[in-house]
Amino acid sequence: MSVPTASPIRYVVADGVGTVALDRPAEMNSLTLSTKVALRDALHEAAADSAVRCVVLRGAGRAFCVGQDLQEHLAGMASEEDPYGSASTVEDHYNPIATAIATMPKPVIAAVNGIAAGAGASMAFAADFRVVARSAGFNTAFAAIAFSCDTGASWTLPRLVGTTRATDLLMRPRTISADEALEIGVATSVVDDDAFDEAVATLAHELAHGPTLAYGAIKRSLAFSATHDLATSLQHEGQKMALTAASSDHAAAVKAFLAKEKPEFTGR
Numbered sequence: 001m002s003v004p005t006a007s008p009i010r011y012v013v014a015d016g017v018g019t020v021a022l023d024r025p026a027e028m029n030s031l032t033l034s035t036k037v038a039l040r041d042a043l044h045e046a047a048a049d050s051a052v053r054c055v056v057l058r059g060a061g062r063a064f065c066v067g068q069d070l071q072e073h074l075a076g077m078a079s080e081e082d083p084y085g086s087a088s089t090v091e092d093h094y095n096p097i098a099t100a101i102a103t104m105p106k107p108v109i110a111a112v113n114g115i116a117a118g119a120g121a122s123m124a125f126a127a128d129f130r131v132v133a134r135s136a137g138f139n140t141a142f143a144a145i146a147f148s149c150d151t152g153a154s155w156t157l158p159r160l161v162g163t164t165r166a167t168d169l170l171m172r173p174r175t176i177s178a179d180e181a182l183e184i185g186v187a188t189s190v191v192d193d194d195a196f197d198e199a200v201a202t203l204a205h206e207l208a209h210g211p212t213l214a215y216g217a218i219k220r221s222l223a224f225s226a227t228h229d230l231a232t233s234l235q236h237e238g239q240k241m242a243l244t245a246a247s248s249d250h251a252a253a254v255k256a257f258l259a260k261e262k263p264e265f266t267g268r
Contacts, residue, residue, distance in 0.1 A: 009038035010060075011045065016208030016267075018045075018052035025061025030069035031119060036093035043097060047104035053267050054208040055104065056200060057127060058111035059120075067118020067141060090150050094119055098152035101126040102223070105216030107207045111200040112187075115175070117141040122151030125160060125186070128219060131203060132178045132187040133196040139175040159226060160185050211249040212267030 010021040020042045022029035031039070046055045059065050068089075101108050101123060110116075110127035118141040124130050140157075142149045149170055158166040161184050169176070181187040191199040207215070217240035225233040244250055249265045256263035 007038060008032065008035035009042050011042040013046075013049065013052055015205065016051065016053040017056060017204045018049060018054070019056045019058065020046060021057075022059045022065050025059075025063070027069065028063035028115070029059040029061070029065040029120070031065065031067060031093075032069045032072050033089070033093075035069070036089065036097070040093055040096050040100065043100035043104070047100055047106070050267075053106055053210075053212045054204050055106060055108045056111050056204050057101070057108060057123065058200070059113060061114070063114040063120075064110070064112045064116040064136065065120025065123065066115060067120045067122075070145070094122075094151040097123065098126050098156075102152060102156070103220075105219065106212055107215050107219070109200065109204055109207070111196075112136045112138075112178075113196060115139065117175075119151040122149070122153040122156070125156035126152050129188045129203065129207075130181075130186065131196070131200050132181055132190050133193045134178050134190055135193050136178050137175045138181055138186060140170050140173045142173065143171055144173045209265060211244075211247070211253070211265045213247050213249060214244045217244050 006023070008022065008024050010019070010023045012019045012021075020039065022035065022039065024030065024032075024035060029035075043055070043057075046052050097119075107129065108127040109129045109131060110124035112124055112130055112132040114133065114136050115138075116124045116136065117139040121138045121140055124138070140149065140153060142153075153170065157169065160166075161169070165184060176184070176186070178187060178190045182190045189199070221233075221237055221240050224236045228236070248268050249263075252265065253263040
């Protein structure tokens with residue numbers, strides 16, 4: 001009798017928060033083919049679920065994610081059928097993962113509990129918030145194994161730290177501490193390890209009970225303006241303002257403000 005294989009990804013929804021957890025702690029949440037497929041699908045499910053108003057991406061154990069599983073990659077390189085070690089995985093898995101994180105119309109928190117390396121670092125860069133445990137760190141890692149970068153790092157990292165610093169971090173990979181990550185703009189916040197889970201939960205709760213439609217519009221406006229001129233960006237902003245002005249959350253917020261009450265948002 002075969003024993004069912006445990007899923008490499010845990011996906012749980014509670015109180016408006018969808019938690020997507022990489023669950024290969026013994027392997028530091030490295031990314032095998034099955035892990036990438038399950039992660040991509042869980043992120044797509046979270047993005048499409050109207051009950052989810054904030055997504056938390058995290059890793060089990062002592063690492064966030066160390067990127068591609070190199071044992072599996074090496075086996076692929078040794079195979080005549082896959083001499084490049086699953087070259088299609090960028091198009092089939094890493095690109096959709098980065099796109100889902102960066103473009104879903106709701107906030108995504110990367111809860112970086114430990115080292116985030118390679119594609120793991122790139123996934124964190126794609127998130128809207130990076131809450132980082134003080135003992136954690138980031139390492140782009142790609143050039144260390146003669147790889148280019150993937151999972152959107154060439155787009156997200158320069159927007160976080162600037163082109164000069166991104167070039168250095170990508171071409172001369174090293175582990176940067178949580179405190180340095182905060183200093184250069186990679187981390188949103190750094191939290192002592194014993195307060196980490198509470199800090200992530202507090203932020204997730206805040207975002208899950210906020211104006212989800214407005215968050216999505218802000219997220220899309222930021223991405224749009226990064227590749228368009230001022231006039232076009234202003235026009236796009238106007239469209240998003242019209243969208244959010246017609247929302248029930250906006251109406252509720254204005255009424256609450258005038259009544260000196262705290263608004264209750266429904267995400268619509």
